[in-house]
Amino acid sequence: MQLAEEPYQQKLAWHWYRRGLAQFFSVPAIILMGAFTGFSGLARDAGFSVWHVEFMVLTIWALPSKVVLIGAILAKSTLVGVFIAVSLSAVRLLPMTVALVPEMRTEKTRKLTLYALSHFIAVTAWVMSMETFKNVPRHYRTAYFAGIASVLMASNMCVVFITFEVAHKLPPISSAALIFVTPLYFLCSLWGSARERSGHYAMVFGLALTPLFHVIFPQGDILATGLVGGILAWAFGRRKRVVQP
Numbered sequence: 001m002q003l004a005e006e007p008y009q010q011k012l013a014w015h016w017y018r019r020g021l022a023q024f025f026s027v028p029a030i031i032l033m034g035a036f037t038g039f040s041g042l043a044r045d046a047g048f049s050v051w052h053v054e055f056m057v058l059t060i061w062a063l064p065s066k067v068v069l070i071g072a073i074l075a076k077s078t079l080v081g082v083f084i085a086v087s088l089s090a091v092r093l094l095p096m097t098v099a100l101v102p103e104m105r106t107e108k109t110r111k112l113t114l115y116a117l118s119h120f121i122a123v124t125a126w127v128m129s130m131e132t133f134k135n136v137p138r139h140y141r142t143a144y145f146a147g148i149a150s151v152l153m154a155s156n157m158c159v160v161f162i163t164f165e166v167a168h169k170l171p172p173i174s175s176a177a178l179i180f181v182t183p184l185y186f187l188c189s190l191w192g193s194a195r196e197r198s199g200h201y202a203m204v205f206g207l208a209l210t211p212l213f214h215v216i217f218p219q220g221d222i223l224a225t226g227l228v229g230g231i232l233a234w235a236f237g238r239r240k241r242v243v244q245p
Helices: 002-025 027-045 050-059 063-074 079-091 094-104 111-118 123-135 138-163 172-179 181-193 197-216 218-243
Strands: none
Touching: 002 027, 002 138, 027 050, 027 063, 027 123, 027 138, 027 172, 050 063, 050 138, 063 079, 094 111, 094 123, 094 138, 111 138, 123 138, 197 218
16 A cells, blocks of 8 residues: 555655746746846856856855855955855855754655755745745645755756856946845845744844944944844844733
């Protein structure tokens, strides 16, 4: 009986994988492709070849980390400095990974599968998955997320290759604006999907404190904003729960 069920389960897994691939036609995927178009222009202007950029997309994936990498290289930072800068940029993805992986894990899920899929957890994939997982059976969420990851990776590698010779014709300000479309979309989606008031507090404090820390601590403004804003958001959220149990 169990042997008879396996082909059916594999068929269902492929079905949900294809459902993940269909997210190519979603608004977040289109916005991300626009951001990669702008990134291609910035990378080309910085003197990188299309193959350098394709390698970055394949190995780093998260767009802000690639921007940090290019900035650190142009600033002629040491190898250790570049490593630290990119690593600190990637730390922001840890809470997303911690939140998303348990949504995919079952008692039969292999750890190697989760490790492999974790590489693709970035802003767009995280938002798309958290918004749609409620409609996906838990046993097939790894297949569904693999479909999302595959289509986002493949489509944006194609975008980089196709637009690399065209994107440089965009004004630099337009390229930069395209890159910032994704975090703006993420901010709006995160606000709407926040389950606790603390999440809203964190975004408000982050937006308010970023200009201040950029002036007084420009080399560590993002880290300082995250620490201070996160602590304040937690404190306000805790106080709210105490006052209104």
